[in-house]
Amino acid sequence: MIKYNYLLRCISCGKEYSPEEVEYTCPDCGPRLGTLEVIYDFSILKKRLKDARWSTFSERGIWQFSDLLPLPENFDELIPPLLVGNTPLYRADKIAGKYGVAEVLVKDDGRNPTASFKDRASALAVVKAKEKGYNTVFCASTGNAASSLAGLTAAAGLKSVIFVPASAPAAKLTQLQVYGAKVLAIDGSYDEAFDISMIVGMEKGWYCRNSAINPYLLEGKKTGALELAVQTGMDLPDFVFVSVGDGTVLSSFYKAFMDLKELGIIERIPTIVGVQAENASAIIDTYERGEPFTPADLDAHSVADSIAVGKPRDVIKACKYTKKNGGLFVKVSDKEILDSIIELARGTGVFAEPAGATAFAGFKRMKSLGQISESARVALIVTGNGLKDLKAPARVLEELKKLPANVEKIREGLDEDKL
């Protein structure tokens, strides 16, 4: 019998399970309320960590944090052969100066292999699928989770099946097909696709990479926060801004910092600010209802498609972790998100997709509300590359005028623009 150094605990009822006993969610509380936490045996971890050498820049990517992940002994043989994580952290001095704070750090997770933060989770899903002997992995998603799963399974020699609403943008579907995923384009909403995926995928005996349902995804996402900790020399910023859709990315930041604190590596958990779009604020709405948290589902709309989630699948964990750690939430408008894409790209050279720039929009909103002091150090998590959605920023850009192929006319135009 394999010995595990972790167990699984229900976020709602607190019941604990061994990893062999339960695969996805708490049987008592169900898939919505009963998402599971991975709880480590910290006495084992502390011993292991004596030899751990974390690098600000690791050729192993996220796997340098293997001691803090729920991995089997032979995980090295199971990891997909793409470099996941190890994304750059930039100092954005121009932006810090403009908004009057001590430091702004930008973590560009669009530099992952399929260009989003989600690769951190899909990488764990691949290892777990292989550990458990699956050769097909499924998920319901229209976006980054799907392309990430398709890319990483292709690299690892596994099959993937993706359930998407047929209304998803053609370009995103193309990317999935390129990687060789089986794409099921369903004439229905994302929620319908999700529910169908849970029935059919389970029947077929495929491994499930649906957000929140699979407890290991959050642990993979945790590596983003672990990198931030290492890259700042464990001198974490005062505020970490992160966009929130289904809640798992947000929770992964809390979980990483809670694990580090439990291990005595950090003393203080930064104030994490979850940022949602105004018309896709199901988690904030749930949080504001107070405890015990019950999901406040809604019909979500936002230009930031990656976080336009009406029925967030990890809402309880997100709310409980925020409450426990004194975290904050803020809402921003679609206009603020789009403007933030432009301002971030021009100020730092980092081109973010809408959900990626949402963190920056949240920072500006909180600053304008007087919630952030001049001495504050701030980190913004950019969760996806702007190349994933070129139509969104076009909405707030001036239309280009066509110029005649005539030197004289071009000169005149430039003179008018004082260039």
Place this chain on the structure above:
Amino acid sequence: MIKYNYLLRCISCGKEYSPEEVEYTCPDCGPRLGTLEVIYDFSILKKRLKDARWSTFSERGIWQFSDLLPLPENFDELIPPLLVGNTPLYRADKIAGKYGVAEVLVKDDGRNPTASFKDRASALAVVKAKEKGYNTVFCASTGNAASSLAGLTAAAGLKSVIFVPASAPAAKLTQLQVYGAKVLAIDGSYDEAFDISMIVGMEKGWYCRNSAINPYLLEGKKTGALELAVQTGMDLPDFVFVSVGDGTVLSSFYKAFMDLKELGIIERIPTIVGVQAENASAIIDTYERGEPFTPADLDAHSVADSIAVGKPRDVIKACKYTKKNGGLFVKVSDKEILDSIIELARGTGVFAEPAGATAFAGFKRMKSLGQISESARVALIVTGNGLKDLKAPARVLEELKKLPANVEKIREGLDEDKL
């Protein structure tokens, strides 16, 4: 007076210039034939290199090779604050097995900050612009060179002006605008935009980042080959496949290996295979005419937009370097390029833009021609990310059928597919 450890030499007449004397091309031979090489004082380089420590994975990106680049003493203060280079090199064992060669390596340069190899050149352009006191940089381009320049100048606090044909894809123009570039959309061909850029840009006193015209761009691109050398422990593969448009990327691979050989670091220069699209083969056509090389311009068409160049601006250098080093060329069809995108993505998880997958198409063509032995070790240079052009692969993918939101129907469909 500043002392330089390099001089500039005309590729056609061989005349040498100091860097203060000439900025772009040989005054005697003109901009087309008189592109310049950067020639180092190897006695100085050898001394410096005694202390050099190159890493297979460097937090400094391309700047770890500063000793082999034409940089001023204070270059550290001038480099743009984005991580350029240090892109992963993957072993593609599945592909090596399928095609019966000893090893296939894939260098994924789509992992650069603006998602293409061109960032290596733009980074040098930024340093040189700052060294020389310019605050605006221009180029003519519809594609990767433009977005790369726009992104890196934004990060560095410089202005950029981009001359493009107005017919360029809207998405590519959006990316430029997002970064804050001044975009001049000219109602004419790329060649017209190029010629207008040379007149207007020079008049305005802006720094020129036009391929081949600026001798330092090739040196920046050289870092791709230097990384390959370091990542293989200086045990270079037998063949390096690289797609060819204007010729500078190809020449940069020769130049890097020639520099390393001159320094005594490597003994042998790999067989570099330049791959062009069948209807955009101006460099191959020029090469086949024989010496003295004279440009064989044509009206270029290819699905690989980044290499659809009819009037290559660095053709002489590309042909001379190929001749000198016993390099090879091969042409591939658009269909082979598109199929290679799919096969590469499914076989490795690396999603390439058409020009990026062209290297792989060239390898397969050469293999089928019996030009590559079973014991060969091969490297494929993927020069750009597939997210840059999602329409191209869609041309060879099956159209998705819309499925009813009905579990029973979906089950039936999967059973038919034997999934």
